[in-house]
Amino acid sequence: MKFKNTLIRSTRIDSRLGDIVLAATDRGLAGAWFDQQRHWPDMAGWQSDPDHPALREAALQLADYFAGRRRHFDLPLDLSHGTAFQQAVWQALLAIPMGRTTSYGTLSSDIGSPAAVRAVGAAVGRNPISVIVPCHRVVGSNGSLTGYAGGLERKSALLTLEGARAAQETASLWESAR
Template sequence: MRWAVLDSPIGELSVATDALGVCRVRFGRTDPVADGAPTEPVLRAALDELRGYFAGELTGFTVPLSVRQGSDFERAVWRRMSAIPYGQTETYGAVAAALGDPQAARAVGVACNRNPIPVIVPCHRIVGAGGKLVGFGGGLPRKRHLLELEAGVALRLAWS
């Protein structure tokens, strides 16, 4: 894996790629991080896309992903959360129901917590019943920031 750190509005994000694509995003600095600008094209592209996302200029990621871990259920949750449109949210219960098990809302929460590529795979778009802001591995202030960023951009795009 190759790691790089992005200074973002929600703090440092460590981003890793392997031979297939982006495989990790972590909140904070993860060592080992290479000094200088990354030379690996997918890692550079991931950092550029994240910068565009935080600038409100990018509403969908296109970098290739490499997800090699997770149960079948977790992978299904990650695919489902990737399908939630930019600027929108779904509840844990709605995701569970969409995956065929309306009683699996807590399991959806566990899968969100195990998401290896937060922000790019948008687990922040999953909220509690009634839209309540609950659960996020990066902390609720980061989740709130991401949701507010997307809501503002979506509103601006809708009115332009």
Template sequence: MSDYLSGGLPDGDVLAMLSAPVDPETLAQLHRRLEREAEAVGVIDVAYTVIDSPVGRLLLAATGQGLVRVAYASEDHDLVLQALADKLSPRILHSPGRLDQAAREVEEYFERRRRTFDLPLDLSLSRGFRRLVQQHLPEIGYGQTRSYRQVAELVGNPKAVRAVGTACATNPLPVVVPCHRVLRTDGSLGGYIGGLEAKTALLELEAAA
């Protein structure tokens, strides 16, 4: 058994520890130790946490570049983590400390104490036109809305209305990158990765501020 996994303990002691019943607090301590040691030797490529919000539990994930994924419970967090492992790196660890700023800013948003996010973002899950659209979405101000057509004009491709819709529907950073502020030309909601109930809740939250 490697020194990293055993913490320098004799193998017999480690096996005894593993075979003994583990209470939740001990398990939490072991996880925190693993998290610290993984951080120290640089083996975490993607850190994540899950927080409660008025629109359900949200998974927040970050790389060294910044926040890379926000996922609704309806997306199935386990599937989202598997996709991150496939697309980015299998070296993923539940590490709330790495997401403190992101969690705090999201909570402030839902408490109506924050209108813009100051987080570094990692847009590597998107490419080409989708990424271009997602980069421009934060230009739609808090409490404002734009149509898919207006966003297409904003990014310099007025005919790409349907492609804008696809870019919004596949936005990997909902809430933080505000695709919920983009509506159909007739004012109806259109689709949303977190479901129409969540989209309505976000728009009502901002309208009430």
């Protein structure tokens, strides 16, 4: 993802599933990427600013989420760096409740584009704000885990944390992340 004509502030935080790079604009949190995930942003020109209010609050809320103390995020988000279609998909992701999943087909219908399942899948994969904009809650039509820019092990671990998957499937990942 390329952020154009915008000052980006960033920081790096630890999580149980690996380091996360957070990015913010003056409008709010604009990015959260696990190290080594697909669609890594071009960070040229970004300024490190761990004290930026949106980054500091995102770090606190993510720490609470990973500790099992947070079920909802309350952060200003800047999703303006995608196409209109991507933004519609990312907004629809925000409506998926914790502990629930939906399919790509259902998500396509929800945004009024039932034939655009592949395009929806591509937009989900390009979600710039992992975890907080819960793209991990989208699964295949048969409930199978399909695609996640941060890796399927992380997707499974996030769904387990939220109570949407059996804990035994990812217990080893949580243990190895400690």
